[in-house]
Amino acid sequence: DPRPILGHEGIPGHFLQLSIANHLNDEIRRQHEDTVFVEGWALYGEEMLLRTGLYPNNSPAQGQVLRLARYRAARIGVDVNLHTGKWNFEQAIKYFMDAGGLDREAAEGEAAGAASSPTQKISYIIGKWQIMNLLGRYKDRQGENFRLGQFHDDLIKNGSLPVSVIEWILLDDPTAVQRAMK
Numbered sequence: 804d805p806r807p808i809l810g811h812e813g814i815p816g817h818f819l820q821l822s823i824a825n826h827l828n829d830e831i832r833r834q835h836e837d838t839v840f841v842e843g844w845a846l847y848g849e850e851m852l853l854r855t856g857l858y859p860n861n862s863p864a865q866g867q868v869l870r871l872a873r874y875r876a877a878r879i880g881v882d883v884n885l886h887t888g889k890w891n892f893e894q895a896i897k898y899f900m901d902a903g904g905l906d907r908e909a910a911e912g913e914a915a916g917a918a919s920s921p922t923q924k925i926s927y928i929i930g931k932w933q934i935m936n937l938l939g940r941y942k943d944r945q946g947e948n949f950r951l952g953q954f955h956d957d958l959i960k961n962g963s964l965p966v967s968v969i970e971w972i973l974l975d976d977p978t979a980v981q982r983a984m985k
Contacts, residue, residue: 843930
């Protein structure tokens with residue numbers, strides 16, 4: 804079923820977000836690509852499609868989304884343990900197989916990707932978490948005027964800036980940026 808990957812790579816994922824960013828007047832917002840935001844947005848989009856019922860319960864597509872979530876969660880353990888020297892490459896492969904549910908070939912590919920690009924693999928989950936956190940704060944701020952579609956519009960109209968900067972823009976709250984600068 805192509806829907807899960809289309810949701811990540813297409814709409815509402817990368818294609819939609821980057822298409823909007825490419826038409827922004829501000830060159831920094833047009834050109835800058837914060838990996839945590841970009842991958843977080845795509846993963847958040849997958850979650851929204853799941854929550855809105857695009858994938859029927861117990862369907863192959865729903866299973867595919869859940870399998871993707873499983874191995875992406877395994878990326879966190881691999882990334883941290885591989886780059887802190889606690890695990891070697893073979894241990895990373897084994898973890899992807901055991902915790903991520905991947906076959907050996909896929910696990911080797913994921914481990915190689917993690918080894919060659921520190922923190923890139925965990926950017927997906929971190930970005931999604933940051934966006935979900937911002938969604939909660941935005942919803943609280945908007946109260947009964949909250950509209951999920953408006954949140955999405957407000958979020959992606961700023962380009963691929965770090966979520967902490969977008970939070971400052973949307974909520975007029977520099978706390979996350981100030982915390983990051985300490």
